[in-house]
Amino acid sequence: MRAQSSRPPQAAAPGSAEPAPTGCLLALLTGPPDHDAGFMAEMSALASADGLQVVGWISQDRLLPEPSTYFGRGKVEEIRAEMERVGVDLLLVGGELTAAQCSRLEDQIDGRVIDRTELILDIFAQRARSAEGRLQVEVAQLRWRIPRLRGLGTHLSRLGGGIGTRGPGETKLESDRRAIMRRLRVLEARLGPVALRRRTARLGRPYPQVALLGYTNAGKTTLLRRLAEDVPAGEDRLFATLDPLTRAVHLPSGHQILLTDTVGFVRDLPHTLVAAFRATLEEVRQADVWIKLFDGVGDPIDRQERAIDQVLTEIQAEDRPTLRVVTKADLTDVSGDADLIQISAQSGLGLSVLLDALDRAVAASWEEAEWLIPFRRGDLLAHLHRAARVVAEAHDEHGTMVRAAVTPAVRAYLEGELSRDA
Numbered sequence: 001m002r003a004q005s006s007r008p009p010q011a012a013a014p015g016s017a018e019p020a021p022t023g024c025l026l027a028l029l030t031g032p033p034d035h036d037a038g039f040m041a042e043m044s045a046l047a048s049a050d051g052l053q054v055v056g057w058i059s060q061d062r063l064l065p066e067p068s069t070y071f072g073r074g075k076v077e078e079i080r081a082e083m084e085r086v087g088v089d090l091l092l093v094g095g096e097l098t099a100a101q102c103s104r105l106e107d108q109i110d111g112r113v114i115d116r117t118e119l120i121l122d123i124f125a126q127r128a129r130s131a132e133g134r135l136q137v138e139v140a141q142l143r144w145r146i147p148r149l150r151g152l153g154t155h156l157s158r159l160g161g162g163i164g165t166r167g168p169g170e171t172k173l174e175s176d177r178r179a180i181m182r183r184l185r186v187l188e189a190r191l192g193p194v195a196l197r198r199r200t201a202r203l204g205r206p207y208p209q210v211a212l213l214g215y216t217n218a219g220k221t222t223l224l225r226r227l228a229e230d231v232p233a234g235e236d237r238l239f240a241t242l243d244p245l246t247r248a249v250h251l252p253s254g255h256q257i258l259l260t261d262t263v264g265f266v267r268d269l270p271h272t273l274v275a276a277f278r279a280t281l282e283e284v285r286q287a288d289v290w291i292k293l294f295d296g297v298g299d300p301i302d303r304q305e306r307a308i309d310q311v312l313t314e315i316q317a318e319d320r321p322t323l324r325v326v327t328k329a330d331l332t333d334v335s336g337d338a339d340l341i342q343i344s345a346q347s348g349l350g351l352s353v354l355l356d357a358l359d360r361a362v363a364a365s366w367e368e369a370e371w372l373i374p375f376r377r378g379d380l381l382a383h384l385h386r387a388a389r390v391v392a393e394a395h396d397e398h399g400t401m402v403r404a405a406v407t408p409a410v411r412a413y414l415e416g417e418l419s420r421d422a
């Protein structure tokens with residue numbers, strides 16, 4: 001019986017700081033409508049992001065996985081032979097396997113199987129930096145692991161229930177499971193306060209919030225860096241950014257917004273991951289405006305948009321005013337769709353058009369209201385001028401009567417301050 005799954009060991013190449021990539025065979029179904037050439041390229045990119053090197057691949061043209069071993073019986077044999085031929089004992093599957101499919105497949109190929117979900121979880125685990133990011137990834141990994149715990153338990157289930165099934169194996173499995181559940185409770189208890197701290201930090205001085213949504217490697221961080229100060233450079237690797245990064249951006253109207261770059265998406269982002277990244281994705285749910293950023297040299301735009309929309313549905317985000325933007329226009333021409341704003345964060349092309357459109361989109365999410373601001377709260381008046389559109393202003397002996405268009409968050413902040421001050 002093989003030990004419970006863990007990352008394949010990676011031997012360090014002599015004289016190099018980077019561990020040598022571990023060779024693997026990629027196997028995938030080509031039948032599902034989604035599994036086109038782009039899907040295959042993405043699998044290879046994900047593999048190399050995780051330090052794996054795809055040394056060969058095998059496909060099976062079927063629409064649905066074979067219930068028992070994911071691939072059909074003959075194909076499994078072919079995979080086993082090919083792994084032997086190319087000398088690898090790791091199989092990367094371009095899809096999501098059930099726990100049972102995974103363990104049966106491992107037994108039949110006599111090697112280790114990693115599916116797409118485990119691969120993505122592993123990349124996230126390596127990239128997470130902030131306390132919150134690490135907690136979220138660990139929760140996702142533990143939730144993923146629970147149904148995959150293997151011990152003598154699988155043995156026992158083959159024997160059937162009844163007398164003799166309460167052996168030491170089952171006890172071990174049960175205690176492993178209990179240990180994981182305990183750890184999950186600890187992690188979830190820690191996550192609450194972390195998320196709350198971040199939320200409070202964000203709401204300290206609210207400005208209209210804009211969230212960047214797009215594939216990993218689309219160019220979100222590079223765009224934020226163009227528009228704001230103190231942003232680290234984007235990187236040519238998948239899931240470079242995991243922790244949300246929020247910066248002030250000044251619009252042509254003179255208003256200020258907060259632009260948030262958050263975790264990138266891929267097709268079929270694993271459910272466990274989306275669920276675990278709820279706190280991070282909360283930034284997206286709270287935003288007043290969304291920018292969907294498409295990679296001009298990536299998958300077809302409708303494909304990228306479907307992947308974004310899928311996550312939005314999963315986190316139950318309600319529709320926002322949205323700008324659809326395609327970047328890397330220095331490399332490609334995607335004109336044709338009048339609805340798309342073309343930019344290049346690299347060359348600066350189209351950025352003024354984007355900022356004007358952003359000004360309009362932000363203003364569209366505002367509502368007008370009126371307040372009396374006492375003279376001693378000049379700071380609130382100054383804040384309104386940066387974070388809202390002031391329509392009218394009049395002074396009397398009590399203070400300044402202001403009429404302005406604001407976002408709900410700015411309004412809530414202002415009214416909170418005024419009532420505390422009263």
Ligand SMILES: Nc1nc2c(ncn2[C@@H]2O[C@H](COP(=O)(O)OP(=O)(O)OP(=O)(O)O)[C@@H](O)[C@H]2O)c(=O)[nH]1
Nearest residue numbers: 217219220221222234235236239240241264345346
């Ligand atoms: N030619 C060109 N390259 C770009 C442009 N914008 C970004 N890139 C490159 O694309 C790669 C990915 O950019 P990032 O900004 O890191 O992408 P991201 O969307 O933040 O990716 P994740 O953090 O992984 O989600 C980097 O190598 C960038 O230099 C652009 O407008 N033109």
Ligand SMILES: [Mg+2]
Nearest residue numbers: 220221240241
């Ligand atoms: Mg990034």
